[in-house]
Amino acid sequence: MTDSPQSTPDAQAPDAPAPRGLSRRGLLGLAxxxxxxxxxxxxxxxxxxAAMASAAETAATAVYPFYGKHQAGILTPAQxxxxxxxxxxxxxxxxxxLIELLQDWSVAAAAMTAGRDIGDYGAVSGPYDAPPEDTxxxxxxxxxxxxxxxxxxxxxxxxxxxxxxxxxxxxQPAELVDLPHFPGDMLDDARSxxxxxxxxxxxxxxxxxxxxxxxxxxxxxxxxxxxxxxGFGRTSSxxxxxxxxxxxxxxxxxxxxxxxxxxxxxxxxxxxGSTDGPAWLAGGSYLVARRIRMTIETWDRSSLREQExxxxxxxxxxxxxxGGTEFTEPDFEIAGRGDLPLIDEASHVxxxxxxxxxxxxxxxRGYNFVDGNDSLGRLDAGLFFISFQRTPQSxxxxxxxLARHDAMNEYLKHVGSALFAVxxxxxxxxxxxxxxxx
Amino acid sequence: MTDSPQSTPDAQAPDAPAPRGLSRRGLLGLAxxxxxxxxxxxxxxxxxxAAMASAAETAATAVYPFYGKHQAGILTPAQxxxxxxxxxxxxxxxxxxLIELLQDWSVAAAAMTAGRDIGDYGAVSGPYDAPPEDTxxxxxxxxxxxxxxxxxxxxxxxxxxxxxxxxxxxxQPAELVDLPHFPGDMLDDARSxxxxxxxxxxxxxxxxxxxxxxxxxxxxxxxxxxxxxxGFGRTSSxxxxxxxxxxxxxxxxxxxxxxxxxxxxxxxxxxxGSTDGPAWLAGGSYLVARRIRMTIETWDRSSLREQExxxxxxxxxxxxxxGGTEFTEPDFEIAGRGDLPLIDEASHVxxxxxxxxxxxxxxxRGYNFVDGNDSLGRLDAGLFFISFQRTPQSxxxxxxxLARHDAMNEYLKHVGSALFAVxxxxxxxxxxxxxxxx
Numbered sequence: 001m002t003d004s005p006q007s008t009p010d011a012q013a014p015d016a017p018a019p020r021g022l023s024r025r026g027l028l029g030l031a032x033x034x035x036x037x038x039x040x041x042x043x044x045x046x047x048x049x050a051a052m053a054s055a056a057e058t059a060a061t062a063v064y065p066f067y068g069k070h071q072a073g074i075l076t077p078a079q080x081x082x083x084x085x086x087x088x089x090x091x092x093x094x095x096x097x098l099i100e101l102l103q104d105w106s107v108a109a110a111a112m113t114a115g116r117d118i119g120d121y122g123a124v125s126g127p128y129d130a131p132p133e134d135t136x137x138x139x140x141x142x143x144x145x146x147x148x149x150x151x152x153x154x155x156x157x158x159x160x161x162x163x164x165x166x167x168x169x170x171x172q173p174a175e176l177v178d179l180p181h182f183p184g185d186m187l188d189d190a191r192s193x194x195x196x197x198x199x200x201x202x203x204x205x206x207x208x209x210x211x212x213x214x215x216x217x218x219x220x221x222x223x224x225x226x227x228x229x230x231g232f233g234r235t236s237s238x239x240x241x242x243x244x245x246x247x248x249x250x251x252x253x254x255x256x257x258x259x260x261x262x263x264x265x266x267x268x269x270x271x272x273g274s275t276d277g278p279a280w281l282a283g284g285s286y287l288v289a290r291r292i293r294m295t296i297e298t299w300d301r302s303s304l305r306e307q308e309x310x311x312x313x314x315x316x317x318x319x320x321x322x323g324g325t326e327f328t329e330p331d332f333e334i335a336g337r338g339d340l341p342l343i344d345e346a347s348h349v350x351x352x353x354x355x356x357x358x359x360x361x362x363x364x365r366g367y368n369f370v371d372g373n374d375s376l377g378r379l380d381a382g383l384f385f386i387s388f389q390r391t392p393q394s395x396x397x398x399x400x401x402l403a404r405h406d407a408m409n410e411y412l413k414h415v416g417s418a419l420f421a422v423x424x425x426x427x428x429x430x431x432x433x434x435x436x437x438x
Numbered sequence: 439m440t441d442s443p444q445s446t447p448d449a450q451a452p453d454a455p456a457p458r459g460l461s462r463r464g465l466l467g468l469a470x471x472x473x474x475x476x477x478x479x480x481x482x483x484x485x486x487x488a489a490m491a492s493a494a495e496t497a498a499t500a501v502y503p504f505y506g507k508h509q510a511g512i513l514t515p516a517q518x519x520x521x522x523x524x525x526x527x528x529x530x531x532x533x534x535x536l537i538e539l540l541q542d543w544s545v546a547a548a549a550m551t552a553g554r555d556i557g558d559y560g561a562v563s564g565p566y567d568a569p570p571e572d573t574x575x576x577x578x579x580x581x582x583x584x585x586x587x588x589x590x591x592x593x594x595x596x597x598x599x600x601x602x603x604x605x606x607x608x609x610q611p612a613e614l615v616d617l618p619h620f621p622g623d624m625l626d627d628a629r630s631x632x633x634x635x636x637x638x639x640x641x642x643x644x645x646x647x648x649x650x651x652x653x654x655x656x657x658x659x660x661x662x663x664x665x666x667x668x669g670f671g672r673t674s675s676x677x678x679x680x681x682x683x684x685x686x687x688x689x690x691x692x693x694x695x696x697x698x699x700x701x702x703x704x705x706x707x708x709x710x711g712s713t714d715g716p717a718w719l720a721g722g723s724y725l726v727a728r729r730i731r732m733t734i735e736t737w738d739r740s741s742l743r744e745q746e747x748x749x750x751x752x753x754x755x756x757x758x759x760x761g762g763t764e765f766t767e768p769d770f771e772i773a774g775r776g777d778l779p780l781i782d783e784a785s786h787v788x789x790x791x792x793x794x795x796x797x798x799x800x801x802x803r804g805y806n807f808v809d810g811n812d813s814l815g816r817l818d819a820g821l822f823f824i825s826f827q828r829t830p831q832s833x834x835x836x837x838x839x840l841a842r843h844d845a846m847n848e849y850l851k852h853v854g855s856a857l858f859a860v861x862x863x864x865x866x867x868x869x870x871x872x873x874x875x876x
Binding site: 083121127128129130131132134135136137140190204205206209216217224225226227228229230232233243246247248249250251296297300301302303304305307315316368370371372373377378379381 | 521559565566567568569570572573574575576577578628642643644647650651654655662663664665666667668670671681684685686687688689734735738739740741742743745753754806808809810811813815816817819
């Protein structure tokens with residue numbers, strides 16, 4: 001199940017040529033109204049070396065195929081950078097337009113993830129009096145492990161007023177509804193929701209930004225950016241070959257994450273099964289995004305004792321306070337002084353643990369963010385939490401437990417939230433989400 | 439003059455041990471008021487490998503010494519990531535407090551640039567009932583070429599009302615005054631100015647963010663963040679060994695930059711000379727920062743012809759429109775059709791060129807930024823322009839020329855601006871800016 005570069009067993013055609021060009025509309029989107037005569041084709045190949053001598057070189061040259069059974073960017077070893085974007089479909093866009101948009105996006109995503117530009121950027125043979133097809137800032141850069149993952153929000157199926165904009169209402173999964181309000185939520189509508197989402201992950205931020213920018217551009221007139229988020233320093237590992245990174249609290253994060261090397265866990269907790277819900281979503285998943293602001297200035301002034309109590313692990317090694325090393329299972333029964341448990345009742349590790357949540361596991365794939373500072377001189381920093389799970393109920397169960405009891409809440413504020421159904425991967429020659437429209 | 443890793447000829451002690459610990463006040467800053475008993479010392483060494491097998495590995499393991507004739511982060515080969523922060527000194531801070539802050543910052547900067555944490559992060563021997571000295575998120579990461587560069591704004595010497603807060607007014611350089619208002623400026627006060635600045639550059643954003651966060655924390659009660667900016671994908675090369683990168687317009691940028699391999703140019707255009715101004719600034723420079731929002735959606739819809747006319751270079755190769763290759767000198771006299779010059783009168787390359795600006799050259803060291811999007815769904819993206827020059831007049835001359843005539847202005851908006859005097863490097867055992875207070 002591991003998405004190794006160029007060797008994904010689930011992929012139907014690891015590096016297949018793009019089966020079609022952008023629609024005429026997609027090209028007009030690039031140009032704005034009134035410009036014609038753009039050439040088709042994906043001429044602007046960026047150099048991708050086959051040699052992967054070192055891990056760092058692998059980070060630059062890794063190529064993950066776009067087409068396959070599952071979308072890439074889920075079990076793919078977490079890359080170092082993120083650009084996430086939520087879109088709203090523009091008023092007046094028809095069902096056919098929406099399909100064409102998804103087709104255009106798939107073609108462009110297949111090109112960019114293979115390390116190609118989405119067309120001529122001005123150097124090769126593009127017409128001189130039209131805008132270049134590709135914006136050009138990724139020219140000369142390798143694929144950098146880019147993955148592009150698409151999702152569909154509840155509002156794509158049915159508006160808040162109940163309107164069935166695209167004839168999809170009958171196919172809306174019963175579970176694809178807005179997440180419940182959790183205690184303490186301070187959500188900003190301008191950072192929440194969206195009809196569509198794109199998660200672009202890469203080991204070079206310029207590559208991730210280039211992807212979102214060009215996909216936004218292709219969407220011109222059909223869908224518009226609702227909100228977006230950059231992230232860095234993956235906060236979870238999704239493969240046993242990756243060391244556990246540290247979040248902005250300075251602690252190792254995601255130690256107990258679902259890993260690509262656990263196919264049974266992925267089947268049980270990650271992928272929507274063929275009998276779970278609508279057939280079009282089988283092999284897909286649900287993506288939850290939460291923008292979690294950390295009040296790091298307050299955290300930084302709390303004692304090591306308090307920090308470790310809140311997390312339930314040691315700061316250095318990341319071992320549970322019940323003893324052992326990072327990957328030792330926490331023992332929630334062991335008591336210390338005053339018969340109090342060594343791992344606090346309100347600690348994050350306890351409240352998030354499968355044994356405290358009906359055995360639920362989720363795949364975490366979040367990133368740190370720092371977006372300047374607020375007017376009080378505090379960094380606008382935190383965790384852009386992303387998780388994938390077989391059902392949104394998994395997230396909600398754990399999050400309700402955390403929102404009610406987690407000692408960490410004193411240092412957190414959830415300010416953005418979104419849920420998307422992530423369709424299975426596109427078959428070569430098809431487009432992402434095709435079964436939804438079949 | 440090249441700042442090669444571990445071999446800077448100007449450095450007095452490439453990897454000298456930190457000569458002193460944080461002041462008691464600095465440690466209290468870490469803890470917030472009322473916490474005492476923190477240990478001194480810089481125990482938490484992060485692994486720094488001497489082996490630099492590949493360029494990518496070099497990016498991770500590069501170490502640039504903090505102490506030296508000039509501050510690092512100017513002629514140092516431009517790293518890939520930036521966290522820039524401007525601070526205001528807090529009311530009630532005395533001259534002695536300010537000196538102590540600069541001492542504490544220097545000690546911490548020397549540690550972090552050497553790949554060390556600024557103290558115990560909770561793993562070694564720190565007291566359990568005090569906050570860890572280091573925030574911990576860089577534990578296990580290499581130095582990543584971190585440089586930390588400090589600057590002093592005009593308001594440090596004299597407030598807008600003319601008050602001499604720190605007894606420095608007599609030492610204010612005549613040229614260190616707010617930049618003039620340029621045509622088209624739409625400056626946001628909340629993104630402009632500042633008493634002090636810190637430029638942290640590294641090849642890993644987590645390292646740059648860790649530096650600014652911990653320096654902010656050390657400043658607690660003495661100076662507070664005024665504004666900050668993250669950047670990625672350096673937009674200039676400062677060494678002939680670096681390929682010219684592309685900016686978010688998709689063009690190669692900074693081709694004609696001052697390079698480390700041009701010591702005569704650095705002496706003439708970059709470093710403040712011993713007879714230029716106040717003696718304390720000799721060997722220093724002036725830093726200009728401008729947050730330049732690019733309206734990339736409009737740019738992306740303009741034709742290749744228009745884009746190349748505006749820049750004055752080809753998009754592919756980056757060659758001047760007068761012919762040749764990237765590093766061919768532009769010929770502004772050659773005319774084409776209708777006797778119009780091949781390089782437009784209003785092109786950026788012409789207006790910024792030394793021959794059009796009394797021979798002025800500056801050292802550009804800017805970064806791309808993307809800070810989400812605005813309410814209209816347009817990316818809040820652009821160039822965080824940073825330049826270093828011997829006198830601010832150099833920047834102002836070129837910028838006035840650009841602001842008046844540059845065809846690129848249609849696609850730009852200057853929304854933030856700041857000027858800082860950058861003192862020379864600190865001598866080992868001393869602190870940055872010491873000659874100012876001598």
